[in-house]
């Protein structure tokens with residue numbers, strides 16, 4: 383069934399790159415992929431820059447008719463009004479965003495976002511015509527207690543609460559174990575598969591088997607060119623949400639072309 387889902391490689395730049403640096407990075411990424419004759423129908427590529435970069439990214443992507451898409455790292459739960467510092471879904475849609483990340487573990491941790499807020503943000507994203515990338519994942523303590531599968535499936539239930547089966551089918555879920563983010567500590571391909579498979583099973587139970595077959599589930603956490611092929615080979619992993627490595631055009635392009643990379647998982 384995995385063949386029916388087009389893999390998505392998403393670069394979460396986090397709070398890196400000003401708008402001028404963003405233009406250079408997007409240009410370089412597009413050139414490298416063009417040079418390799420990247421087939422965007424085979425593997426979709428998106429970048430997720432800071433808000434302040436989006437207008438510049440839109441201009442360069444549209445102007446040069448690039449095939450990659452882009453999106454935002456967060457969105458307000460409100461439509462408009464007296465919410466200082468917030469950015470609405472309609473503003474992001476107007477800037478041509480395809481995706482919006484919601485519920486990243488860094489927002490859950492530093493901004494105390496809970497599942498109900500994440501679900502509300504995800505629904506705002508869908509209402510504005512964009513696709514949410516809904517993040518879930520366990521911390522080290524939960525993993526050590528072997529409670530990670532239950533933790534993540536509950537987060538999926540809560541963070542996609544109120545979604546119709548069709549909305550789930552069109553959404554993207556990202557499994558990012560917190561202990562593997564920015565630490566160089568990558569989950570094994572089997573770890574990634576275990577949770578992604580459990581999430582898909584949960585989607586089938588709560589929404590529908592069609593939604594489970596269609597929803598794309600990404601893995602995120604220290605993904606690099608060196609481990610991308612092994613992770614992407616897992617049947618329930620449909621892509622990667624890449625942090626640090628997405629800031630280097632060559633490295634990120636290599637991850638986008640994971641099918642060209644050797645699977646080094648068996649090499650010590």
Ligand SMILES: O=C(CO)COP(=O)(O)O
Nearest residue numbers: 394563564603604625626
């Ligand atoms: O949080 C992540 C992507 O959203 C993962 O970050 P790293 O790839 O830097 O570990």
